[in-house]
Amino acid sequence: MPIDPDFQLHRRAEAYGNLKVWKNDSSRLGIYGTDVAVDFDLCVGDGACIDVCPVNVFEWQGEGADRKALPALERDCIYCFGCEAVCPKFAIRVTPLVRR
Ligand code: SF4
Incomplete structure (x- = not known):
């Protein structure tokens, strides 16, 4: 199963340094980052x-x-989507329209 593309709607955010980590009741490690998000459970x-x-x-x-x-350094992302394309577990979601 790939990263949930709507994770921001389905999970609660906690602060993690300059990033957020998004968790729900079924996540163990959570999704790290927002604009560039990596599901650590995947x-x-x-x-x-x-x-x-x-x-x-x-x-x-x-x-x-x-x-x-x-x-x-997700704020440095230039939205090339290369990371999404190469991830063998579809663990990465890049969302250009979301700014904090
Ligand atoms: S590979 Fe491209 S889309 Fe992924 S984090 Fe780097 S710049 Fe952003």
């Missing part, structure tokens, strides 16, 4: 998004099997 940490992003939005978080791609 992310397998293969790094495809990190490799493809032309403006280095993502950074690694965690170690080993728990390693995830955090959209730490």
Whole structure:
């Protein structure tokens, strides 16, 4: 199952540094970020998004099997949608119209 494209309607947001993390009763880790959102419950940490992003939005978080791609600099996103296209788990949702 891919990331819920309407996660902002279906989940509650908590602050996570400069980002938000979106959770509901069925999420374990949650969705990190808003404009560039990564579902950490789906992310397998293969790094495809990190490799493809032309403006280095993502950074690694965690170690080993728990390693995830955090959209730490989502405000720098240029909306090329490369990360969405390469993610093998469809764990990423980019939403250009939502600004905070
Ligand atoms: S849409 Fe493009 S610029 Fe934005 S985070 Fe994804 S790969 Fe990077």
